[in-house]
Structure formats: C-alpha cells, structure tokens
Amino acid sequence: MASIHTAQELDTWRESLAAKVNPDLPLITVCGGTGCRVYGSEQVWTAFQDELTNQKADARLNYDVKVTGCHGFCEKGPLVVIRPQGIMYTNVKVSDVAEIVGETIAKNKVIERLLYVDPQTNEEIKCEQDVPFYKHQHRLILGLNGLLDPTRIEEYISQGGFDSLKKVLTSLSPDDVIEEMKKSGLRGRGGAGFPTGFKWELCRQQPGDVKYVICNADEGDPGAYMDRSIMEGNPHLVLEGMIIGAYAMGAKQGYVYIRNEYPLAVKHLRLAISQAEDVGLLGENILDSGFDFTVKIKLGSGAFVCGEETALIASIEGQIGEPRPRPPYPAEFGLWGKPTNINNVKSWASVPIIIDKGSDWYASIGTETSKGTVIFSVVGNINNTGLVEVPIGISLRELIFDIGGGIPNGKSFKAAQIGGPSGGCIPAEHLDIPIDYESLQSLGAIMGSGGLVVADEDTCMVDFAAYFMRFTQEESCGKCVPCRVGTKAMLETLERICAGDGRPGDVDYLIELGEEIKRSSLCGLGQTAPNPVLSTIRYFRDEYEAHIVDKTCPAKVCKGLITYSVIEENCTGCMVCLRNCPEGAIQGKKKEVHVIDAAICTRCGMCMSVCKFDAILVE
Amino acid sequence: MQIPVSEIHEIIDREADDEGSIISALEKVQQHYRYLPKEALILASQRLGVPLSQAYAVATFYNAFSLKPKGKYCLQICMGTACHVRGSPQLLDQMETKFNIKAGETTPDHLFTLETVNCLGACALGPIVVVNDEYSGQMTVQKSDALMKRLIRKEGLD
Numbered sequence: 168m169a170s171i172h173t174a175q176e177l178d179t180w181r182e183s184l185a186a187k188v189n190p191d192l193p194l195i196t197v198c199g200g201t202g203c204r205v206y207g208s209e210q211v212w213t214a215f216q217d218e219l220t221n222q223k224a225d226a227r228l229n230y231d232v233k234v235t236g237c238h239g240f241c242e243k244g245p246l247v248v249i250r251p252q253g254i255m256y257t258n259v260k261v262s263d264v265a266e267i268v269g270e271t272i273a274k275n276k277v278i279e280r281l282l283y284v285d286p287q288t289n290e291e292i293k294c295e296q297d298v299p300f301y302k303h304q305h306r307l308i309l310g311l312n313g314l315l316d317p318t319r320i321e322e323y324i325s326q327g328g329f330d331s332l333k334k335v336l337t338s339l340s341p342d343d344v345i346e347e348m349k350k351s352g353l354r355g356r357g358g359a360g361f362p363t364g365f366k367w368e369l370c371r372q373q374p375g376d377v378k379y380v381i382c383n384a385d386e387g388d389p390g391a392y393m394d395r396s397i398m399e400g401n402p403h404l405v406l407e408g409m410i411i412g413a414y415a416m417g418a419k420q421g422y423v424y425i426r427n428e429y430p431l432a433v434k435h436l437r438l439a440i441s442q443a444e445d446v447g448l449l450g451e452n453i454l455d456s457g458f459d460f461t462v463k464i465k466l467g468s469g470a471f472v473c474g475e476e477t478a479l480i481a482s483i484e485g486q487i488g489e490p491r492p493r494p495p496y497p498a499e500f501g502l503w504g505k506p507t508n509i510n511n512v513k514s515w516a517s518v519p520i521i522i523d524k525g526s527d528w529y530a531s532i533g534t535e536t537s538k539g540t541v542i543f544s545v546v547g548n549i550n551n552t553g554l555v556e557v558p559i560g561i562s563l564r565e566l567i568f569d570i571g572g573g574i575p576n577g578k579s580f581k582a583a584q585i586g587g588p589s590g591g592c593i594p595a596e597h598l599d600i601p602i603d604y605e606s607l608q609s610l611g612a613i614m615g616s617g618g619l620v621v622a623d624e625d626t627c628m629v630d631f632a633a634y635f636m637r638f639t640q641e642e643s644c645g646k647c648v649p650c651r652v653g654t655k656a657m658l659e660t661l662e663r664i665c666a667g668d669g670r671p672g673d674v675d676y677l678i679e680l681g682e683e684i685k686r687s688s689l690c691g692l693g694q695t696a697p698n699p700v701l702s703t704i705r706y707f708r709d710e711y712e713a714h715i716v717d718k719t720c721p722a723k724v725c726k727g728l729i730t731y732s733v734i735e736e737n738c739t740g741c742m743v744c745l746r747n748c749p750e751g752a753i754q755g756k757k758k759e760v761h762v763i764d765a766a767i768c769t770r771c772g773m774c775m776s777v778c779k780f781d782a783i784l785v786e
Numbered sequence: 787m788q789i790p791v792s793e794i795h796e797i798i799d800r801e802a803d804d805e806g807s808i809i810s811a812l813e814k815v816q817q818h819y820r821y822l823p824k825e826a827l828i829l830a831s832q833r834l835g836v837p838l839s840q841a842y843a844v845a846t847f848y849n850a851f852s853l854k855p856k857g858k859y860c861l862q863i864c865m866g867t868a869c870h871v872r873g874s875p876q877l878l879d880q881m882e883t884k885f886n887i888k889a890g891e892t893t894p895d896h897l898f899t900l901e902t903v904n905c906l907g908a909c910a911l912g913p914i915v916v917v918n919d920e921y922s923g924q925m926t927v928q929k930s931d932a933l934m935k936r937l938i939r940k941e942g943l944d
C-alpha cells in the first residue's frame with residue numbers, strides 16, 4: 168500500500184491506480200449486503216471466482232469480480248451487475264454462474280431469464296439504470312455502494328475518494344468549510360434535522376484545545392438499515408466526512424459509535440480505519456497540513472436510548488446510557504466534558520459530496536427549506552423493499568408507487584409510517600404531499616432517520632401503534648417518570664383495546680396522556696414516544712372505535728377480537744389443519760367437515776396457512 | 787460451568803487500555819461465553835477498578851448482555867418493523883408455545899433459547915429467524931414449524 172504524505176502524492180497514487188484499471192475488462196459486481204448474503208450471494212461470488220480459475224486458459228473469459236455493499240434493491244437479491252454495460256441480473260443462483268460467464272461475458276449475450284421484469288409493463292429491463300426502482304432515485308451517498316469493494320481503500324481513492332479532503336486541507340480554512348456547510352443547507356439526518364453547519368460553528372467557537380467528533384451509527388429505528396449499509400458498503404466516505412469535520416471544528420479525536428449487532432459494518436469500518444492509518448490519511452500531519460486526527464470505534468450494546476446524544480456520550484464513557492438534560496449541549500459540554508459534535512452516518516457521508524460539488528450545487532437539490540437527498544429504507548407491504556435515495560421534496564406517491572412498485576398481492580395502500588418509533592403515519596389521502604421536514608411534521612409524522620414502513624389494508628393500525636409503544640416502553644431508560652410510567656400506561660391501554668377490553672374514553676385518555684408525556688419527558692425518546700399512537704388516532708380513530716365499541720378488529724389482526732372457524736362448503740376433510748394445529752383445537756374425521764373449538768384455539772393462524780382449500784375463515 | 791479465571795483476565799486485559807473499558811471488556815466476555823458469568827463481572831470490576839455496582843448496572847442496562855447462560859440453539863426472531871408487519875409476532879407465539887418458554891428464556895434442558903431482535907438489515911426477506919447466526923428468510927408458520935422439528939429431531943427428543 169502506498170504511503171501518502173502530501174496532496175501531490177495522493178494525486179499520483181490515484182493516477183497510478185486509475186492506470187492499472189483495464190477499461191475493457193468486464194467487471195462483475197456481486198451484492199454483498201446483508202439481504203443478498205441471506206439469499207446466498209457469497210456462494211455466487213465464489214462460483215464466479217471458481218469459474219475464472221477453471222477457464223483461465225481461454226483469454227476471452229477474463230473478468231474481474233468483486234463483492235460490493237448493498238445495491239439497494241434487496242427485494243431481488245442476490246443482485247449481480249455486469250459492467251461496463253450495466254446489465255443487471257436478479258435472483259442469481261450459483262447454478263446461473265457458468266451461463267453468465269459463458270453467454271454474457273464471453274458472447275455479450277443477455278440472459279433474459281435473469282433480467283428484471285417490470286410488473287407494470289411486463290417488459291424485461293436490461294440495465295440497472297433503467298429499472299424504475301433506480302430511475303427515479305438520486306443516489307449521491309449510495310452512489311458508489313454498488314461499485315466499490317469496501318475492503319480496499321484503493322477503490323475509493325481511484326473513484327475520487329479523499330479528493331474533498333485534499334481540497335479542504337490545501338485550500339480551505341476551517342471557517343471556509345463551515346461556511347460551505349452552512350450554505351449547503353444540509354440538515355442532520357439522524358432525526359432532529361438541525362442544520363449541520365450551525366452545529367459545527369457552535370462547536371468550533373468553544374474555547375479549549377480538546378474537542379471530539381462522533382459518528383452516530385447506533386441506528387436504533389427497528390425498521391431502518393441504511394446507516395448499516397453505508398458503513399458496510401462505503402465506510403471511507405463516512406471517514407472522509409469525519410476528517411473534514413474534525414478539521415473544521417478543531418478536533419483531533421473521533422469516535423464511531425456503532426451497534427454491536429452490525430458485525431459486518433464493524434469489520435469494514437475497522438478495515439477502513441486501519442487502511443487510512445496505514446496510508447497516512449488518518450494520523451499525524453495529514454497531507455502535510457499540520458492537522459492530526461484519529462478515529463476509534465465504540466460498540467453500542469443494544470439500547471435504543473443510546474442513540475440520543477447525551478446517552479451515547481455516557482455510554483462511550485463506560486456508564487449506563489441515560490440521557491441528561493440539555494443544555495449544556497454536547498457542543499459545550501460533551502464527551503469527558505469537552506466540546507463535542509455528533510452527527511449521523513448520513514450527515515457525515517454527505518460532507519465530502521458537498522465539498523466536492525460545492526454548496527450551491529447541493530442546495531439546488533431539494534426544497535426551499537430542506538436541501539439535498541434523503542435515504543429511506545422502504546419496507547413492509549411493498550413490492551420493492553430496499554434502500555432508496557431521493558431528492559427531498561418528491562411526493563410520497565412517487566416514492567411508494569414509482570420507486571417502490573406499489574403494494575403486493577393486489578391489496579390497497581393504507582398508510583406509510585415514517586420516522587419509526589418517534590414518527591407517525593401518513594394515510595392515503597395525503598399521498599401527494601412532498602416529503603420534506605415541514606410537510607411531514609404538519610401531518611404528524613417526522614423525517615426521522617429514514618425508516619418508512621408501508622401498511623396495506625390488512626394492517627391493524629391499533630396493533631401497529633401498540634407495536635411501537637411496546638418498543639419504546641421496553642427501551643425507555645426509566646430515568647424520568649413521565650416516560651417510564653406514561654409509556655407503560657399507554658401500552659397497557661392499547662393492549663387492552665386490542666384484547667377486546669377497550670372502554671369508552673380510552674382514546675381521549677391516550678391523547679391526553681400522550682400529550683403529557685411529550686411535554687414533560689426529559690429526552691427525545693419520551694418526547695416522541697406517543698407520536699405513533701397520536702398519529703394513528705388522528706387518521707384512524709374509527710379503527711380504535713371499532714375495537715372499543717363494536718369489539719371488532721376491521722383488519723382481522725387482534726387476537727382478542729377474531730375467531731377462526733371452518734367453512735363447511737370448502738372443507739374436504741383432508742385433516743391437514745388438524746395435524747398442524749399446535750393446540751389440538753381442531754376435530755374431525757377423514758373426509759368429514761372439521762370443527763374448531765374456539766375455547767382451545769389460540770388464533771395462531773396455522774390452520775389458515777396450511778389449508779389448501781380456503782376453508783378457514785377468520786372474522 | 788467451571789470459569790477459568792486466567793482466561794477472563796486475559797480477555798479483560800486486552801480491552802483494559804481503553805477509556806470506558808468496562809463495556810468493551812464485558813462485550814468481549816459476552817462474545818466468548820455467550821453470557822456474562824457472575825465471576826466475570828466480579829473479576830472485571832476488580833481488574834478495572836470499577837465498583838461492582840457499576841459493572842452490574844452496565845450488565846443489566848444493555849440488551850447485549852445476558853447474565854444467564856444461553857441454550858445450545860439460540861433462536862432469534864426479528865421483531866423489526868418490516869418483519870412485524872409481515873407476521874413475525876405469529877412466529878414468536880408459535881415458538882413460545884412449542885418450547886413452552888417466553889422470549890428471553892431458555893428451556894430447562896439448556897437446549898433452546900428464544901430471543902427477539904430488532905431489524906437485522908434483511909427486511910426484504912422478512913420475517914427473519916436466526917438460529918446460531920444462520921439466517922432463514924421469508925419465514926412462515928409452516929417453515930418455522932419444520933425448522934423447530936428439525937432441531938428437536940437432531941437432539942433426539944422427538
């Protein structure tokens with residue numbers, strides 16, 4: 168590996184790396200994101216390598232193959248993209264590999280069977296960039312994710328990596344950098360949306376030589392995985408952003424606080440740090456600028472509240488992760504009492520892009536008050552589950568139908584829950600709102616950190632609200648009473664409603680209690696915990712009332728309010744349900760109609776999913 | 787289980803140079819034994835000069851730590867939002883019934899531990915069930931029933 172002491176040496180190294188790349192050599196990128204790994208992408212990659220060694224004698228079949236980070240379109244994994252043409256193959260299996268090499272690599276023939284088929288037009292689409300899922304996106308942060316081998320710093324460098332750092336260290340003062348960040352209009356992507364440049368300025372203005380920067384990679388929202396994918400797929404981008412920020416604020420030490428549950432991201436980040444140290448892009452006198460900076464990794468141990476900045480700091484200090492009141496803000500009194508700046512993974516990753524392309528360019532993307540792109544993990548009842556990066560301000564409809572491909576199984580869209588346990592839901596009547604900080608807030612949701620869950624007509628909104636309440640209630644650190652006791656009371660009420668024991672007045676009680684918890688809790692967890700409940704009440708109050716007054720669950724989800732029975736006309740007496748019922752609640756003889764004993768039945772749904780004759784009814 | 791003191795010391799010492807090291811040290815011990823033996827807590831607090839009460843507070847605050855040994859098979863059901871809307875609560879119910887334990891518990895024969903986790907990053911394949919680090923996606927009650935039966939058979943408990 169090279170050793171880089173000056174800006175000049177960085178340029179020379181980049182040129183020499185670029186010179187080594189043979190543009191005519193086909194490049195096969197295999198997605199190595201978590202989703203595709205579960206589908207078996209590692210074996211696919213190995214098969215491509217084996218194929219290469221087996222056929223080396225034939226010069227025509229030479230190619231380069233690498234494992235990259237998540238390509239975003241996880242729904243169709245394992246994904247394989249063949250460059251330079253950009254041919255995208257979906258659901259690739261080991262058994263497809265020989266054919267891909269023999270046909271596509273050797274003869275430039277496309278294998279139609281492996282192409283993505285647009286469900287709307289039934290057309291096969293050859294190239295990645297033409298697939299609707301990608302076509303409407305604006306992939307700035309995720310741009311290189313599908314292209315780079317994240318375990319090699321050389322790849323990032325040859326794609327222009329650390330050029331922004333060079334620009335900063337050779338031509339911009341710390342104040343210039345902060346000015347650029349302010350002008351870019353970037354707002355923190357970790358949830359609160361605070362303008363990043365102003366936060367940096369506050370930290371820079373603090374007296375003292377010892378300051379810290381922290382990357383918040385705790386990613387607590389249980390439905391979001393983009394921070395993880397960025398760390399896995401392009402860790403150097405985040406590091407470069409942190410180095411630039413540290414220079415601007417005068418910090419010499421950085422930390423990445425990352426979840427223990429993300430082993431691959433931790434591994435790639437460790438590698439990235441050690442490689443950057445080896446070449447001299449971390450350490451002393453970076454690019455001969457006189458600026459020193461190092462980064463350490465701290466593993467989070469699975470507590471949602473540790474994503475809150477003061478709790479995160481306590482956790483790095485080795486304490487239990489309880490938030491403390493602010494002010495003082497971390498910018499004044501942070502890690503070990505020193506001025507500290509915390510940003511989310513996506514915020515840090517945006518920095519090199521802003522420096523590279525300029526704040527004006529960045530600010531031209533987005534809306535009046537919200538600039539740049541935002542990443543959502545679009546999950547739930549949607550056709551194209553995956554990671555989506557879009558300019559702020561596109562409509563929810565575009566996101567869900569054009570990019571997300573709509574709702575599967577012919578069901579209808581009910582709501583999109585945005586912002587996870589701190590967020591709220593947007594019902595169908597507001598599908599055309601632009602997705603930006605203010606619009607979402609006016610409807611009772613939040614931008615949050617990018618979790619977007621789509622609920623279809625079969626989702627019970629009361630049950631859904633109870634789900635988030637259960638999550639926050641379990642994760643409440645218990646330090647302050649409104650959050651600890653209040654979330655519990657709300658959860659108990661919701662569970663009672665779902666069990667069929669709801670009472671008149673429950674909904675008003677939930678609203679009143681929710682408002683009180685929001686007002687009086689110490690940290691953001693408590694202050695936002697009631698949101699999922701309040702917003703479902705706002706748009707789906709009739710569903711709450713149906714549970715409470717009519718004792719029915721319109722979506723047929725809540726166990727206390729549904730019964731299973733056998734439809735006599737459809738039942739063939741095949742006995743499959745009887746054999747599968749874990750409770751022994753079904754009786755019947757062969758070729759005779761079966762009966763479910765409601766007193767024993769636990770409403771597990773097993774019979775329904777095993778019956779081949781649609782003979783199980785739930786009502 | 788007999789806990790080798792020197793081994794724990796070794797693990798703790800490797801982490802001890804760092805600031806705020808009790809959490810990292812306990813993480814390593816947890817990784818090694820898949821739980822935190824009581825002895826390890828005491829050793830760590832002595833070795834690092836941290837009050838035992840703080841070591842205990844840390845060990846109980848963070849979800850990653852377990853003070854009880856885990857079973858031979860650790861079954862984790864993803865309760866992340868995506869898996870939840872695709873039916874993971876049913877899977878949990880089913881497993882709780884089958885093993886007659888609640889999430890977070892271990893069967894008395896120390897074979898099976900049931901756990902819930904939040905989003906494993908494979909939402910497209912939800913619901914996800916993980917058995918000792920091996921992922922199964924697009925789980926249904928049938929598939930998970932088959933999975934449990936396979937494990938039970940493997941242990942000759944059928």
Ligand SMILES: Cc1cc2nc3c(=O)[nH]c(=O)nc-3n(C[C@H](O)[C@H](O)[C@H](O)COP(=O)(O)O)c2cc1C
Binds near residue numbers: 385386473
């Ligand atoms: C309960 C709670 C959990 C949070 N979890 C995260 C998280 O997982 N990741 C994150 O970046 N920010 C999280 N935040 C927000 C952070 O406190 C902080 O605002 C953010 O990291 C600042 O970075 P940004 O300005 O780049 O958004 C959380 C806040 C609260 C109250």
Ligand code: SF4
Binds near residue numbers: 472642643648651692
């Ligand atoms: S609001 Fe909840 S999580 Fe935050 S400090 Fe209070 S009890 Fe802890």
Ligand code: SF4
Binds near residue numbers: 750763769
């Ligand atoms: S829902 Fe479950 S418990 Fe009830 S009859 Fe069907 S299989 Fe048996």
Ligand code: FES
Binds near residue numbers: 199239241
């Ligand atoms: S994991 Fe392969 S596309 Fe996301």
Ligand code: FES
Binds near residue numbers: 906907
């Ligand atoms: S919610 Fe289960 S993997 Fe994401």
